[in-house]
Amino acid sequence: MTSVPTIDLHTIIEATGSFSDANKVVEEGFSVVYKGQLPGGTMVAVKRLKQSLLTDKGRQHFSREVEVMSTLTHVNLAKLLYYCREGDEWILVYEWMEKKSLNLYIFGEEGLRSSLSWAQRREIIRGAAIGVEFLHGRGFIHRDLKPANILVSDTWVPKIADFATAKLFIDEQTDLTLVQTRGYVAPEYIGEGALTYKCDVYSFGVGFAGDSQWQKENKQCNVPS
Template identity: 55%
Template sequence: MWTDDLLDMRYVDKGQDLYLRLAESELTPAAAAVPPSLPSRPRAFPTGPVIGAVGSLVGILLVAFLVLVVMRRRRRRRPSNTGPTTPEGFIQRTTPAPTVPSSELSSLKKATGDFSESNIIGRGGFGIVYEGHLPDGRKVAVKRLIQYSLTDEGVNAFVREVGVMSKLRHGNLLQLLSYCQDGKERILVYEYMKNKSLNLYIFGRNPRLRALLNWDRRLEIVRGVARGVAYLHGLSEEVIHRDLKSSNILLDDNWRPKIADFGTAKLFVVDETDPTLIKSAGYTAPEYLSSERHLTLKCDVYSFGIILMEIISGKRNAVTPALLSDAWESWNQGTISDLLDPAVAQPEPELLFELERCVQIGLLCVQQSPDDRPTMSAVVAMLNSNSLQIRAPKRLMLDNKNESPLHEADRSTQEASGTSRSSYSVYLT
């Protein structure tokens, strides 16, 4: 900026050189040529670009600083996600997967009336389930782990259930809404299932409740459970439930089944043995009960086959010595209607074909050899297409004590000793 008077340099004694700093692009070719007698003209300082660059850099640094502050605050609120590895190969985390939101303990106490006895809707080996009411009016099921069960096994089951269920999104799997980890409290919050557990209807002593599940509903329940298990097995990291049973199948307002209780679930690893046996009487596959405890996806297929037979018959496999043999005889002799729960009205003649197919599929699922059992995706296809051909199941040798296929070693031992098969086993022919 020039604040003095303007003077014509031509009239100043001895003259005076005046230097102007301009961008080279603003000079014409003629003006850009500097006479040899004059010194070279220095270039102007790029004030505008420098100010812009500095401003951008300050803005970037400010944003990075804010992001760093937010991340540090979140880390302070949340314990570390890593911990020692358990014997089963799971990382023992103190905080479950972050994809499921956490709930405050105070809000869950308020929702359940401070875990009132009057709000209890179920009990299990590790916890008690309460009916809860959220501020927006929604009902939820609040599963609170029992304090004395918070051993390493109990804590690992909690972490496993949150970790697995946070990744699952399927209409036939119970949805985990949130979790709470506060001191010694471990709590899981699920969507509420109005019609509760499947076993209340198929095993209940009240004929009216049993009759609520007519054949059409039972067939849809079978199909829904099959879809849910097939979804687990079809994930990029295949999931084995390991504890499929009728009591772990819940029913919503529309009688749609949803598989629950993933505290025992784990990722499938080829040729894996399982050091921790998860055994539910009547539902466990024979190869998993063996000394090797060989674990495959076909273990879930076997458990599904048992559930299918129980849904059809209304009989519990663990307490009915001849359920599977009765199913074989009914299918083999064409007397399928005799197997159906007496509390259920007989289906129309054209629907008896579906009943027969279901029994045949169930027998395939409980084959002794895992290789003889279909995959769950194949089971879904067979249940939903009456035109699809189904192979005949092989005959089974069953142990009357738990109505499960005998192992090869058990079979050879009995045959070598000449033991009467009527005392210990029955051939299905």
């Protein structure tokens, strides 16, 4: 059992315009994310697990994300509002982040990359680091930390998202079948399968080193280790 309430499929279908392409935000490895509007006007991000991947592995990812997010609440973590399991549909409903992900501001068009002040960059890096520290303090390793998984609110508060690969840290052992993104994986994980908190720190550094404008601020912030 989780503390996250359920939501019926009909409400989700109405909120997303029957999962219309116009409301599609991004397609990920195991899911498609849509923008939706619930009755009453609340905007949400609807993460729909791909039906073609409803295997044991797909169910494992879904169940883990619900379980983890139901136990973790922090200003720098994306909030899971509801979940739905009806028929072949496995869906997560998150708070909507108007500024979307940090990918846009690190690897996006020059106009977006240069739109943030130094103070904003510093606070985003600091907030993301605090979110990582909170996860580690609760015994969790994110495992797939990257700019695409750090969302930004309309007030520029960073929120770490996508806990589908998060795993409770036990004796530095890991399930090598879980998915990570190439380029952000720590060398010791690739070479030896050794999972430690430092794997997240490595991914964090790689993510914010993607653009020279972020490197200066990254060096001035204390990243948890």
